[in-house]
Amino acid sequence: MRLHRRTRAAALAVSALTAASLVACGTGSGDALTLWMYPVIADQAQSRDFWHKVEAGFEREYGVDLDIELQPWEGRQEKLGAALMAGNGPDVVLLQSDMIPQYVGEKALRPVDDVIAGSSRAFPPAVVDALKVSGQSYGVPLYRTVTTTVYNRKLFAEAGIPELPRTWDEVEAAAPKLAAHGIPVLDYSGSTEETLNLTFYPLLWQAGGSVFTADGKKSAFASPEGVSALRFLVDLKAMNGLPKDAATKRSGLADDAMVTGGAAMAHAMTESAARNVIAAIGAQNVAIGLPLQDKTRVTFGTPGGLSLLRGAKNPDAARKLLAYLAAPAVVDELCAESGFFPPWAESAPPSADEVDKDFAQALPFTSAGDNHPQARKVMGLLAPHLQAALLGQKTPERALAEAAGEVDALLGSGR
Amino acid sequence: MTRLRESLTVLVFLLPVLVLFAMFRFLPMLGAVGLSLTDYHPGGDWRFTGTENYRSLAQDEIFLSSLRTTLGYVAVYVPLIVVVALGTALLLHAVPWGRGLFRAALFAPYATSLVLSGVLWRWVLEPTGFLEQPSMVLPALAVVGAWKGFGYAMLILFAGIRNAPADCLEAAKVDGASVWQRFRHVLLPALRPALFFVVVVETVGAFQVFDTVYVMTGGGPVRASYTLAYAVYDYGFRYFDIGSAAAIGVALWAIVLLVSLTQRRAFDRNP
Numbered sequence: 256m257r258l259h260r261r262t263r264a265a266a267l268a269v270s271a272l273t274a275a276s277l278v279a280c281g282t283g284s285g286d287a288l289t290l291w292m293y294p295v296i297a298d299q300a301q302s303r304d305f306w307h308k309v310e311a312g313f314e315r316e317y318g319v320d321l322d323i324e325l326q327p328w329e330g331r332q333e334k335l336g337a338a339l340m341a342g343n344g345p346d347v348v349l350l351q352s353d354m355i356p357q358y359v360g361e362k363a364l365r366p367v368d369d370v371i372a373g374s375s376r377a378f379p380p381a382v383v384d385a386l387k388v389s390g391q392s393y394g395v396p397l398y399r400t401v402t403t404t405v406y407n408r409k410l411f412a413e414a415g416i417p418e419l420p421r422t423w424d425e426v427e428a429a430a431p432k433l434a435a436h437g438i439p440v441l442d443y444s445g446s447t448e449e450t451l452n453l454t455f456y457p458l459l460w461q462a463g464g465s466v467f468t469a470d471g472k473k474s475a476f477a478s479p480e481g482v483s484a485l486r487f488l489v490d491l492k493a494m495n496g497l498p499k500d501a502a503t504k505r506s507g508l509a510d511d512a513m514v515t516g517g518a519a520m521a522h523a524m525t526e527s528a529a530r531n532v533i534a535a536i537g538a539q540n541v542a543i544g545l546p547l548q549d550k551t552r553v554t555f556g557t558p559g560g561l562s563l564l565r566g567a568k569n570p571d572a573a574r575k576l577l578a579y580l581a582a583p584a585v586v587d588e589l590c591a592e593s594g595f596f597p598p599w600a601e602s603a604p605p606s607a608d609e610v611d612k613d614f615a616q617a618l619p620f621t622s623a624g625d626n627h628p629q630a631r632k633v634m635g636l637l638a639p640h641l642q643a644a645l646l647g648q649k650t651p652e653r654a655l656a657e658a659a660g661e662v663d664a665l666l667g668s669g670r
Numbered sequence: 671m672t673r674l675r676e677s678l679t680v681l682v683f684l685l686p687v688l689v690l691f692a693m694f695r696f697l698p699m700l701g702a703v704g705l706s707l708t709d710y711h712p713g714g715d716w717r718f719t720g721t722e723n724y725r726s727l728a729q730d731e732i733f734l735s736s737l738r739t740t741l742g743y744v745a746v747y748v749p750l751i752v753v754v755a756l757g758t759a760l761l762l763h764a765v766p767w768g769r770g771l772f773r774a775a776l777f778a779p780y781a782t783s784l785v786l787s788g789v790l791w792r793w794v795l796e797p798t799g800f801l802e803q804p805s806m807v808l809p810a811l812a813v814v815g816a817w818k819g820f821g822y823a824m825l826i827l828f829a830g831i832r833n834a835p836a837d838c839l840e841a842a843k844v845d846g847a848s849v850w851q852r853f854r855h856v857l858l859p860a861l862r863p864a865l866f867f868v869v870v871v872e873t874v875g876a877f878q879v880f881d882t883v884y885v886m887t888g889g890g891p892v893r894a895s896y897t898l899a900y901a902v903y904d905y906g907f908r909y910f911d912i913g914s915a916a917a918i919g920v921a922l923w924a925i926v927l928l929v930s931l932t933q934r935r936a937f938d939r940n941p
Binding site: 332333336337339340342357358361362363364446447448499500502503505565566631632635636638639640642643646648661668 | 711712713714715726731732796799801802803804887888889890891892893896903904906907908909910911912
């Protein structure tokens with residue numbers, strides 16, 4: 256009998272614990288506004304301090320509880336998508352221009368034209384347009400990123416190349432001389448995990464090509480320009496002008512080929528990555544040039560915009576937050592601390608050092624690329640075919656034609 | 671009355687598992703089936719599309735290629751891990767001393783994080799070029815998977831060997847049966863339940879391979895390691911094609927169920 260009582264007590268305890276666990280699963284996090292921010296300021300402590308100050312400033316001014324969650328860049332798309340599907344997403348999130356059409360297509364964003372119109376300082380049309388879909392703005396510009404060509408001057412000098420290559424032809428001419436010293440002329444990360452915005456697309460644009468046709472209904476990369484861009488890479492690979500594992504290589508901050516002195520130049524490097532290279536091999540060995548030129552001189556650069564999620568619990572308060580964050584006082588300080596460029600019409604480099612000045616010279620040549628709802632999926636379809644060409648399994652023509660077949664089927668399906 | 675009370679007590683003890691299974695296994699499974707019949711957007715909009723997702727998958731070359739890749743991985747991984755686990759279990763059984771030490775050492779990879787193992791193996795394999803060659807990447811992933819997982823299968827088989835009828839083995843030895851004959855005709859039949867369990871569990875796990883692919887290859891090169899589970903992740907979380915991702919998940923479940931039932935019948939027919 257005593258045992259039975261104990262057994263029943265244990266059973267009740269088990270039931271109570273189960274119920275408690277399940278209740279805990281459903282506990283929410285309250286009604287605070289939530290902003291998902293990323294390491295725009297690369298230094299963690301500096302980033303934490305800055306956003307803590309912003310959080311306190313907004314709460315003081317508007318009396319609304321704000322929670323700024325600092326997320327990593329890695330797995331950004333996946334985490335945001337999962338959170339949205341779980342109905343657990345933030346109210347405001349930082350998005351790059353090429354991500355916005357996808358989220359608009361998924362009906363996950365609200366327009367923010369009123370916030371942009373109310374800004375006390377003008378944004379350049381190109382920046383605002385990059386964050387528009389079907390004529391409506393879905394991102395309030397916060398900063399602009401620029402990429403450009405970065406050289407290891409010492410490696411070129413050691414290979415007996417006095418002039419740094421500024422065009423594709425000059426890169427191809429330098430490749431065998433550097434290869435003779437065991438150095439690939441160009442760093443290239445061809446892993447399917449990499450964004451093509453920093454790898455193949457700048458070359459495609461430099462060749463005069465584009466990813467989509469003007470109406471966005473078909474692919475355009477299997478053009479002579481696209482073939483020329485891919486052939487440039489394949490030819491470099493054949494001359495040992497790319498890293499041996501270029502087809503599958505992932506970029507990394509610490510073990511990047513430029514950081515370790517394992518490659519002579521990079522064609523679309525961000526400013527923070529360039530600073531890593533300088534820290535590793537010394538400023539005297541690094542040169543920062545304009546974007547490479549083939550038919551045209553162009554590189555990847557994109558505005559980072561703050562977007563308002565459709566599921567925002569308090570859209571009015573979220574709009575106030577957007578206006579607060581996009582005010583010159585916050586933006587200018589953010590850009591000064593992050594090294595990114597302000598999104599204003601007439602912006603000077605955020606600080607006066609040589610790296611900023613060099614990257615500022617590349618600013619007029621930036622392109623945010625083709626804004627298309629399927630832009631990210633197209634990258635996923637195209638990247639394996641680029642790998643096949645780099646591995647010598649397919650010719651550039653065949654690789655791009657097969658990728659175009661897949662992409663056109665996707666675009667034609669209307670999904 | 672007492673019997674009813676006992677039944678209720680048993681039910682209450684089972685309740686946590688039943689509730690957790692229902693909440694985190696059965697309901698999500700039903701949810702996935704439901705999602706696979708819709709065009710669902712992360713923004714919350716959805717529409718019923720019937721079997722459209724399944725029909726488009728049937729013509730989706732990427733899905734079909736991921737199915738072939740997954741089958742290829744299963745075909746390499748399952749025999750490999752069973753042979754390695756059985757071999758180490760037999761060796762362990764034969765070790766006269768320090769068995770606990772060897773068992774712990776062999777089991778250690780199983781207790782390590784799969785992601786961590788993947789990162790370490792990537793560092794090991796990258797210089798060899800295996801991860802860059804489409805023909806080598808699946809065997810390389812299977813070796814890593816087998817290295818990571820054989821400890822568990824080894825313990826199951828080791829327990830099976832220990833439970834094998836010692837008198838029969840002894841009698842066979844006295845009758846002049848060779849080592850191979852004793853293994854083939856006495857030990858192996860005794861190990862059938864353990865082997866069945868190992869083969870089924872490892873097959874199910876192989877069909878769901880994701881972590882090592884995610885960490886080591888990202889599905890590449892040239893989609894040579896783009897498995898079904900990776901396709902679910904890609905379609906769902908990268909491309910937000912939730913309906914197709916759910917349909918792939920349901921297809922994966924159906925395939926695993928079919929293969930498991932086939933394995934069961936095969937084991938039943940061949941004693």
